[in-house]
Amino acid sequence: MGHREIGLVGVLGAGTMGAGIAQLCARAGAEVLLCDAAEGALAGGLGQIEASLARAVERGASSEAEVAAVRARIRPASSTAELAGIELAIEAVPEVLELKAGLLAALAELEGEPILASNTSSISIAALAERSGAAPRVLGLHFFNPPTAMPLVELISTPRTDPAAVERARAFAERLGKQVVDVQDGPGFLVNRCARPYYLESLRMLEDGFAEPAQIDRVCVEDGGLPLGPFELMDAIGIDVSLAVTSSMWERSYGEPRWRPSPIQVAQVAAGRLGRKSGGGFYAEGTSWRAAPPVAPGLAAAILDRIVANLVNEAAFALSAGVASGPDLERAMVIGLNHPCGPAEWERRWGRDRIVAILDRLWETEHDPRYRVAPLLRGGGIAAAA
Numbered sequence: 001m002g003h004r005e006i007g008l009v010g011v012l013g014a015g016t017m018g019a020g021i022a023q024l025c026a027r028a029g030a031e032v033l034l035c036d037a038a039e040g041a042l043a044g045g046l047g048q049i050e051a052s053l054a055r056a057v058e059r060g061a062s063s064e065a066e067v068a069a070v071r072a073r074i075r076p077a078s079s080t081a082e083l084a085g086i087e088l089a090i091e092a093v094p095e096v097l098e099l100k101a102g103l104l105a106a107l108a109e110l111e112g113e114p115i116l117a118s119n120t121s122s123i124s125i126a127a128l129a130e131r132s133g134a135a136p137r138v139l140g141l142h143f144f145n146p147p148t149a150m151p152l153v154e155l156i157s158t159p160r161t162d163p164a165a166v167e168r169a170r171a172f173a174e175r176l177g178k179q180v181v182d183v184q185d186g187p188g189f190l191v192n193r194c195a196r197p198y199y200l201e202s203l204r205m206l207e208d209g210f211a212e213p214a215q216i217d218r219v220c221v222e223d224g225g226l227p228l229g230p231f232e233l234m235d236a237i238g239i240d241v242s243l244a245v246t247s248s249m250w251e252r253s254y255g256e257p258r259w260r261p262s263p264i265q266v267a268q269v270a271a272g273r274l275g276r277k278s279g280g281g282f283y284a285e286g287t288s289w290r291a292a293p294p295v296a297p298g299l300a301a302a303i304l305d306r307i308v309a310n311l312v313n314e315a316a317f318a319l320s321a322g323v324a325s326g327p328d329l330e331r332a333m334v335i336g337l338n339h340p341c342g343p344a345e346w347e348r349r350w351g352r353d354r355i356v357a358i359l360d361r362l363w364e365t366e367h368d369p370r371y372r373v374a375p376l377l378r379g380g381g382i383a384a385a386a
């Protein structure tokens, strides 16, 4: 069934994500109304877009004429009342349920019944949908930072979302040049959920005195082929942001042991050591694992075993819960996180029996239910199920 192409989009929140999403939509040819409630924030967002467009010209990626056309398609707005006629709203306001729900309820009143998309990282789409008063039109479009460059979008629907709205949102995201994965509403959605063991198992190794951050980071990058080590990644993202995602998942699951936050992160946040943005986190400013000594081969193998086994186990739980299809999960971990391969491929390379044995050994020594093996993994493996 064909749909008319979306011509006018409202983007709510002109911060890091909203400004990038507005630029992306305008680049794809849509007219955009960019709306922010805070004085100065709109100018800040437009400034961010301007700087990004200038860099594109400098790099030779866009011509002056293309950039001028993008700029002309973005118009500022200071209230939802100015968004009359939009066909799609994408909200990227701060991660506060009441704020987002109130905004969606106001947008639901607009004439033309626009699709209402949230870019939330951790709030239940179903909860937002119910509070909006327009549940069939509410869905999640989860972009990654920076939205202009990251190729993945998670498309999250609820049992009440109108399938026509889902297909129209998918067509729009694809028009933005994104690869879209269908994801069930739930803690961490897909990518944030399946990436959790990368951080949490690493923090666990640090808590136990099993290995140091520089050793774990080196092994993950040099032996595992991952783009960044978990500790340098947490420093880049912000330890407070990483802790907030984990805490929200843990709370929403009523205490799933695999998602239990680490006291080390809590202590870092309490001390104001948030990572790069605060001048230091796991690494002091200007330092890196690259200057640290090599890791003994036995320890290196044991570190990577723990990381890989827990990534595969989380993916197995996610697949059994129907969070996404096997191929989407595999694709999302590669294009969303730049992992060298997806969990089914890790399972093939490592061997399912070996992964189960690693987890069983961890259970025997730690007696921590976070190491319980997913029935799907013990039963046949994720590669077989995908």
Ligand SMILES: NC(=O)c1ccc[n+]([C@@H]2O[C@H](COP(=O)([O-])OP(=O)(O)OC[C@H]3O[C@@H](n4cnc5c(N)ncnc54)[C@H](O)[C@@H]3O)[C@@H](O)[C@H]2O)c1
Pocket: 012, 013, 014, 015, 016, 017, 018, 035, 036, 037, 038, 041, 091, 092, 093, 094, 095, 099, 103, 119, 120, 121, 122, 142, 143, 144, 145
């Ligand atoms: N930053 C990331 O890496 C990232 C990645 C994926 C998803 N997200 C999600 O995107 C959303 C926005 O995150 P961000 O980092 O861009 O936040 P931000 O703080 O940079 O920007 C939020 C903007 O929303 C504005 N705002 C607040 N109330 C508003 C209202 N009622 N109407 C219009 N504008 C309003 C604020 O003034 C601010 O400019 C959050 O839900 C976050 O979880 C963030």
